[in-house]
Amino acid sequence: MNDTTPIAEIVAEIGARFTRLSDEIWSDPHLRWQEHASVEKQIEVAAEFGFQVQRNVAGIPTAFWAEKGEAGPLIAVLGEFDALAGMSQQAGALEATPNPDTANTNGHGCGHNLLGSGSLLAAVAAARYLELNGLPGRVRYYGCPAEEAAAGKTFMVKGGAFDGIDAAVSWHPGSVMSTRQVLSLAYTQVYFRFTGVAAHAGSAPHLGRSALDAVELLNVGANFLREHMPDSARVHYAITDAGGTSPNVVQANASVYYIVRAVDVAQMSTLYDRVVKIAQGAALMTETTLEVDFDGACAELLPNHVLEQALHANVENIGGVPFDDVDQKTAAPYTDAYPAAEVVGIRRLLGVEGDEPLFSGVAPLGSPYARYQMTGSTDVGDVSWIAPTVQISGGTHAVGTPAHSWQMVAQGTLPAAHKGMLHAAEAMAATTVDIATDAQLLAAATAEFDAVVARTPYDCPIPDGIVPPPLRVGNEAFIG
Numbered sequence: 001m002n003d004t005t006p007i008a009e010i011v012a013e014i015g016a017r018f019t020r021l022s023d024e025i026w027s028d029p030h031l032r033w034q035e036h037a038s039v040e041k042q043i044e045v046a047a048e049f050g051f052q053v054q055r056n057v058a059g060i061p062t063a064f065w066a067e068k069g070e071a072g073p074l075i076a077v078l079g080e081f082d083a084l085a086g087m088s089q090q091a092g093a094l095e096a097t098p099n100p101d102t103a104n105t106n107g108h109g110c111g112h113n114l115l116g117s118g119s120l121l122a123a124v125a126a127a128r129y130l131e132l133n134g135l136p137g138r139v140r141y142y143g144c145p146a147e148e149a150a151a152g153k154t155f156m157v158k159g160g161a162f163d164g165i166d167a168a169v170s171w172h173p174g175s176v177m178s179t180r181q182v183l184s185l186a187y188t189q190v191y192f193r194f195t196g197v198a199a200h201a202g203s204a205p206h207l208g209r210s211a212l213d214a215v216e217l218l219n220v221g222a223n224f225l226r227e228h229m230p231d232s233a234r235v236h237y238a239i240t241d242a243g244g245t246s247p248n249v250v251q252a253n254a255s256v257y258y259i260v261r262a263v264d265v266a267q268m269s270t271l272y273d274r275v276v277k278i279a280q281g282a283a284l285m286t287e288t289t290l291e292v293d294f295d296g297a298c299a300e301l302l303p304n305h306v307l308e309q310a311l312h313a314n315v316e317n318i319g320g321v322p323f324d325d326v327d328q329k330t331a332a333p334y335t336d337a338y339p340a341a342e343v344v345g346i347r348r349l350l351g352v353e354g355d356e357p358l359f360s361g362v363a364p365l366g367s368p369y370a371r372y373q374m375t376g377s378t379d380v381g382d383v384s385w386i387a388p389t390v391q392i393s394g395g396t397h398a399v400g401t402p403a404h405s406w407q408m409v410a411q412g413t414l415p416a417a418h419k420g421m422l423h424a425a426e427a428m429a430a431t432t433v434d435i436a437t438d439a440q441l442l443a444a445a446t447a448e449f450d451a452v453v454a455r456t457p458y459d460c461p462i463p464d465g466i467v468p469p470p471l472r473v474g475n476e477a478f479i480g
């Protein structure tokens with residue numbers, strides 16, 4: 001938009017309802033697939049602003065959408081609200097201190113309390129602008145569960161939830177207000193469950209077949225594989241069942257949970273197949289049986305440079321987040337807690353000038369050919385293969401704050417986080433309006449998207465027949 005003032009006015013008028021929503025979600029954090037309370041809070045706000053709500057999207061109990069507007073293009077605005085285990089943290093604390101007010105050990109270590117609330121605000125502000133100006137365009141907020149190592153959106157894509165959208169807009173809280181030009185890794189997550197034979201480990205070890213041995217041999221094999229995989233690929237695991245606490249019993253059952261990541265679905269699938277072969281080899285060596293339990297997967301992000309440019313024009317119009325001296329003073333201890341060299345490196349990487357704890361500028365748009373390869377993953381990746389997708393990075397946290405840390409949780413309800421969220425929402429709302437109202441922009445973004453997908457069609461990393469985890473027999477706890 002050439003003039004983003006009307007959007008700023010709408011956000012200023014209604015923003016407080018959404019900062020309150022983000023605080024409410026922060027205070028009651030829930031893990032992947034179990035975000036029922038957060039979904040109800042979001043639906044309540046969406047309904048307050050006249051959005052039509054569709055629950056149980058793609059059959060997933062904590063997936064929903066909320067839509068407003070008439071005719072014109074259908075723009076998706078993506079939100080998340082899941083928390084992380086073991087990340088409970090007191091608001092504003094300067095050292096790791098579990099929050100006595102939360103009933104569980106969860107915490108919003110990735111800022112998803114801000115993410116969902118900011119995206120919902122963007123959807124509401126864009127829809128209100130279109131309505132006030134009598135413009136066509138449908139805005140659909142997607143409440144997406146289970147982003148954290150669970151691929152909620154990938155299951156939603158597979159279930160057809162995003163069919164018919166013309167474009168998608170999203171964001172992620174972070175340290176710098178910028179157009180998000182990163183690449184991400186595709187991944188698969190899988191449980192390898194081994195079953196052997198129990199026996200007395202002292203008197204009859206030859207009669208036992210150890211499932212724990214199989215897990216260990218799989219891990220040794222996978223660690224040898226590291227030397228022979230592409231540089232940016234990642235393999236990590238957690239032993240979820242070591243077979244019990246009795247060394248004098250040959251462990252009959254043991255399980256390990258793997259995540260396999262690589263630059264795209266094709267490379268990741270090749271690597272995944274090799275890990276499965278190692279697991280099969282471990283079963284063969286130990287004479288145990290192997291069950292491969294596929295948990296989820298997501299694709300790499302497909303950037304859209306046309307939309308990045310459109311978003312960035314709005315980011316520049318809106319300018320940096322207006323942090324004040326109190327915000328800077330409050331943020332300083334968080335930045336100071338990191339090694340100085342690390343912070344300098346982050347500032348250089350992000351194109352951040354100056355040494356303020358909170359970056360109050362706007363990072364420049366980078367070259368589309370020099371996008372940063374993030375070695376994490378996001379299920380926004382799968383949506384980006386359905387329609388042109390663009391994301392903003394919000395300036396909500398002190399420079400240097402790592403994701404999935406107690407520091408991220410501690411800063412999640414500070415005034416700086418709220419300001420950054422409102423600012424990101426403004427940029428998303430303005431871009432949503434642009435896509436809805438500028439037919440040339442949408443045509444150019446679609447042409448760029450179509451050209452890529454014609455060469456390399458979307459390869460859904462979740463095999464047919466794999467249903468979302470909450471719908472699997474034995475997982476009733478997810479349904480809540």
Ligand SMILES: [Zn+2]
Pocket residue numbers: 110111112147172
């Ligand atoms: Zn996140």
